[in-house]
Amino acid sequence: MTLRTRLVLTTVGLVTLALGLVAGATFGALQDWRGSDGSRLLAMNTPEALVAASDELTSRVAWVLAGTSAAALVLLTFLAAHLIRKGLRPLDRMVEAAADIGAGNLERRIEAARPVGEVGRLAHALNAMLGQLEGAFRQRESSEERLRRFVADASHELRTPIATIRGYAELFRRGADGRPEDLARAMHRIEAEAGRMGSMVDEMLLLARLDQGRPLERTPVDLMALAADAVSDAHAMDPGRVIGLECATPVTVTGDPLRLRQVIGNLLKNVLDHTPPGTPAVVRLGREGGHALLEVADEGPGLSEEQTERVFERFWRGEHRQADGRRLGGSGLGLSIVAAVVASHGGEVRAASTPGAGATFTVRLPL
Ligand SMILES: Nc1ncnc2c1ncn2[C@@H]1O[C@H](COP(=O)(O)OP(=O)(O)O)[C@@H](O)[C@H]1O
Ligand SMILES: [Mg+2]
Incomplete structure (x- = not known):
């Protein structure tokens, strides 16, 4: 049953119940009524007795109406509160689930047995949306992770040629220029490492460009x-x-x-x-x-x-x-x-x- 039909039926049911209670109580009060001498209204024989009886009846009806209305109001308030709470329980569960998801539990889904009624359909639509969001989030997480690893690996790879170049430069500063064979070797290695570093940077730039999907x-x-x-x-x-x-x-x-x-x-x-x-x-x-x-x-x-x-x-x-x-x-x-x-x-x-x-x-x- 849809939420709308359930709300309409609940309202109609409660109003009928209230009217029934008040009408039943009033009818009962009137039906049982006897005059002070035990006789019924139409059996009264004097006009004074009739006036007194009608006054008493009016006030009796007023009391019964007020009493049963108050009782019906209290009863129906509790009943309505209970029914509404029960009817809105799926929405409460949705709120709980949403709060849980907001707190970071991305796998959480809204329980709904079947995609029937507004609430069921809403739950299913939300679950589908949550699935999409979770997928996109995981994808972003993994691409960030890949990027982090790429940067870490790249820095690590570039460190070796830089250390080599620095080492040879230091050797040079300490006087390798006085030893021609050392100098030639240092120059050769510096050139080779700088070349390696250059092509590595070119390759990384190319990969970055391809990643961008240009x-x-x-x-x-x-x-x-x-x-x-x-x-x-x-x-x-x-x-x-x-x-x-x-x-x-x-x-x-x-x-x-x-x-x-x-x-x-x-x-x-x-x-x-x-x-x-x-x-x-x-x-x-x-x-x-x-x-x-x-x-x-x-x-x-x-x-x-x-x-x-x-x-x-x-x-x-x-x-x-x-x-x-x-x-x-x-x-x-x-x-x-x-x-x-x-x-x-x-x-x-x-x-x-x-x-x-x-x-x-x-x-x-x-x-
Ligand atoms: N034809 C091949 N035969 C054997 N191993 C290979 C071959 N091609 C690639 N590999 C392996 O794959 C690895 C990665 O290749 P690649 O990405 O070109 O890096 P690199 O050539 O810079 O080492 C190489 O280090 C090598 O171990
Ligand atoms: Mg290769």
Whole structure:
């Protein structure tokens, strides 16, 4: 029953009850009435007796009316208060729930068995709204958390090259300029670290820009030409490798050519950085159901299942190191950039690998 119908029925019921009480009491008082000599009104035989009887009747009716009205008023006040309290209990529960949610308990929902009646429907509508709000809040919380972690990781990553540069500068101040071989080494390391820091800052800026969701350039991009460029660049960097390019048909997507070039470049750079010298690799291009497919596969050490899940995390790097103990590759942002660029083109990237049998990175872009 809706709240409106219940209110109308309660009011009508209470008024009927009040009228019934007053009318019943008055009727009873009149019906039982006898004159002072025990006779009924119409049996009175003298005019004086009739006048006296009518006076007495009038005052009796007035008393009964006043008495029963007062009694009905008191009774009905209690009854109405009880009924209204009972009727408004769902609203009270809503107020309690709202206060609880306001105090930070975001999982709290309003109990309502069925979406029937105003209160039930209101409860269900509020619960749906609360679900949406909670989702948005959690999303904001997690994006804030990601940002915090990004800033913390970035500061941590930048600290190493800064410390190195500072160390060499100090060495220089203490007189390394008098020792040419030390000086050359210091200069080389300062340059290398400054370069590393520079490219890390560039990568972070690019990621920040992609995170903002700024519109990218959208032009037709011939993936085959991009892949050929990237493969020949990789050859130039590491002439000892065989990097194949397989492409049955030309594949053209709409997107930002510079960024897509960076995607292939980053994937190939990883093959150079994270597989032993001479390991062959292949870039494959194709189409699959409305998508362009770009695959970079190598025959290197591959990745474990746990590593495969983490490769696209920002600043995450594998543990392999160079002979001198330094980490290989960059700052762990290469694949994060790949993922962000591909996502901004409406596509997706996956890593698949069997440890020992090489890694395959597959990019799908809408055609
Ligand atoms: N082709 C690959 N074979 C094996 N491991 C890889 C390959 N590509 C990426 N990885 C692993 O993924 C990690 C993250 O890659 P990336 O984001 O490009 O960072 P970076 O190259 O700067 O270390 C690398 O440190 C490496 O451990
Ligand atoms: Mg890399």
